[in-house]
Amino acid sequence: MIIPRPRETGLVTSSGKWTLVFGRRKTGKTYLVRNFVAHEEYYFVKRDGGILAYPGQKALTREAFLEALQRTLAAGKTVVVDEFHRLGDDFIDLLQNIDKSGKLILISSTLSLSKKLLSARSPLMGFFAEVPLGLISFNDSLAALKGSGAGKRDLVELAVAMSEPLAADYLEPARSPRKVLLDVMVGSIRTVPALMGEIFTEEERSISAVYEGIARAVAAGKVVSGEIAGRLFSQKLIKNDHPAMIQQYLNNLVQFGILKRLPVWGKSKFVYRHVSPLARLFYYADEKYNLSEDPAPEKIAGHVIQEMMPRLVEDAVRAALSARFGLRECLLEAGDHDIDGVLLRFQRPQVLLEVKWGKRIGPKDIRSAEDNLSRLSAKRRLLFVPDKTGLRSDKVEIIDLDDLYCL
Secondary structure, three states: OOOOOHHHHHHHHHOOOEEEEEOOOOOOHHHHHHHHOOOOEEEEEOOOOOEEEEOOOEEEOHHHHHHHHHHHHHOOOEEEEEOHHHHOHHHHHHHHHOOOOOEEEEEEOOHHHHHHHHOOOOOOOOOEEEEEOOOOOHHHHHHHHOOOOOOHHHHHHHHHHHOOHHHHHHOOOOOOHHHHHHHHHHHOOOHHHHHHHOOOOHHHHHHHHHHHHHHHHHHOOOOOHHHHHHHHHHOOOOOOOOHHHOHHHHHHHHHOOOEEEEEEOOOOOEEEEEOOHHHHHHHHHHHHHOHHHOOOHHHHHHHHHHHHHHHHHHHHHHHHHHHHHOOEOOEEEOOOOEEOEEEEEOOEEEEEEEEOOOOOOOHHHHHHHHHHHOOOOOOEEEEEOOOOOOOOOOOOEEEOHHHHHHO
């Protein structure tokens, strides 16, 4: 299935500057640029530094590539260099000294060289527009799936699964969304931790264990920086348990689209969540049930998907509504209640959200949502359910998938 990503495509094509597209591997960077962004020349740099010219995958020497690159840019045309970081610092030095004509699009899945290119000390600072490319948005997945004939619940859960481009290989009409996620999880037991490791260059391998530790801590429910630091300190991954020890690591993971930072309403704190449903499921299952070492992981994976799906839907719907309304995502945590989503404009709540994703939604669920959402003042109070048919409330707006399509 092809899922158009108009926002990201627009960011790449509309900038008049040279452009850096960066993010974790397997997020569709190459596919998007190669298929949706007009260009005259496209080069891919292999792990060994060899260079292929597309279409045709013609091998070029480094000298021939550099000559063609400068010639095409000088003619005012567009050139793409995929996995440019494999060309090393000499390539960045070259970019500093050539005429800034044409449009150069660089693609990278490595954090350090992407940061180096954009840092305040970079000689190329200001020359590149930044386009971080994360997973496929829930809204884009829903738009692509519309009209597929599946039921409302399945469409929502399928859109959650399809946010991870890896899931496209497992999509078949007869498979339920949870079976798709199950197959992706079982088929990616080695892939998920490898994706984390591959955002680092060789000289950073010594600290990659800290990033891995953070990913596991967040999936295990340690979602505040102090809790994460404490867990890493107990594992002897950092020297003390002060949150300052991991703040830059957290910032890097947020910048690279691995984690999402959400403010908590009325408190000076943030919580961290995995952006990828697949990573969240895998690390949670591995931490709690040792998924990667189990000889028959299907049962564990199925149980975890059943347990975690309501939380995945909650995160996806909150993000979707935030994007649709142009509001900032926030959570509310209190001693006796939580609110799944508080959407803000200028620090003022505009929309409150509660998500109920049980198999049967009844009067008790509605009363619970009404009670929670009445705790805070806002213009709108929304209760999202699998199917709102027959459900009524005078205190909250009950919405389902049909409303997401038309909001």
